[in-house]
Amino acid sequence: MLRPANLIQAVERAAAVLDILARHGQPASLGTLSSKIGLSKGTTHRILSSLMYLDFVRQDEATRDYSLGFKLVELGSCLLDQIDLRKEAAPFLQDLSRRTKETTYLVVLSRVEVVYLEKIESEDDSTVLRATAKVGQRNAANSCAVGKALLAELPEGELDALIAEMPFVQKTENTITDPVQLREHLKMVRARGYAVDDEESERGIRCVAAPVRDERGRAVAAISISGPAIRVTRQRISGSLTGEVTRTAMEISRKIGFRVKD
Numbered sequence: 001m002l003r004p005a006n007l008i009q010a011v012e013r014a015a016a017v018l019d020i021l022a023r024h025g026q027p028a029s030l031g032t033l034s035s036k037i038g039l040s041k042g043t044t045h046r047i048l049s050s051l052m053y054l055d056f057v058r059q060d061e062a063t064r065d066y067s068l069g070f071k072l073v074e075l076g077s078c079l080l081d082q083i084d085l086r087k088e089a090a091p092f093l094q095d096l097s098r099r100t101k102e103t104t105y106l107v108v109l110s111r112v113e114v115v116y117l118e119k120i121e122s123e124d125d126s127t128v129l130r131a132t133a134k135v136g137q138r139n140a141a142n143s144c145a146v147g148k149a150l151l152a153e154l155p156e157g158e159l160d161a162l163i164a165e166m167p168f169v170q171k172t173e174n175t176i177t178d179p180v181q182l183r184e185h186l187k188m189v190r191a192r193g194y195a196v197d198d199e200e201s202e203r204g205i206r207c208v209a210a211p212v213r214d215e216r217g218r219a220v221a222a223i224s225i226s227g228p229a230i231r232v233t234r235q236r237i238s239g240s241l242t243g244e245v246t247r248t249a250m251e252i253s254r255k256i257g258f259r260v261k262d
Helices: 009-024 030-037 041-053 071-082 084-100 145-151 156-165 179-192 234-255
Strands: 057-059 066-068 103-110 113-120 138-140 195-198 205-213 219-228
Touching (some): 009 030, 009 041, 009 057, 009 066, 084 103, 084 113, 084 219, 084 234, 103 145, 113 145, 145 179, 145 195, 145 205, 145 219, 156 179, 219 234
Antiparallel strands (some): 057 066, 103 219, 195 205, 205 219
């Protein structure tokens, strides 16, 4: 979405504070927040006070550090409940996890990132090493299978605009960080109908993903199978997991109205 001409500065700043707290991963001091957002401590404190009053932010009485408030949990829960796709996909993801004995995910694209809407962990998975992404978490779209599966479906102009925004953080030695290489890789993903994350987002974790389409054929989400690289081998991906994830993605697509044209 393009930046609106009438964007309200106070709302933009409040959103920036919430985003920083979310990405920081731990409580943050006033000085840290002020530095990261690029505003004075006085202005940052006024924003925090307003957000605290509305329960979007809370403050530790001992350390005086700030963290996200529980109002966001409430709103996040309401959002997930309103997403019919999540409800429709859940049984298919559970069955896919049961059959493959691996973790399954449902995600949507949010600009240059993906957001995890659902996660099903296999009850048979007793290994310590497993996919760590959680519901509500974001991930760089260029570094994960679900992100690449969705990027590959975008119109060329929209994809070019997103690639121009990407920070291309090197998450592992396998992460694709070159725009030209990413475009070529996405052509291959689109041609074969699925994407693979070969330890590109997390060391020791491989994933295979496929897009979920709506009634108009648009890729509105993606699902994936994720697990330890020692178990989710390249041979297993090409041998059985690719078929599992693409079939399940098609089943979910049909459930939400997609029909293959004759």
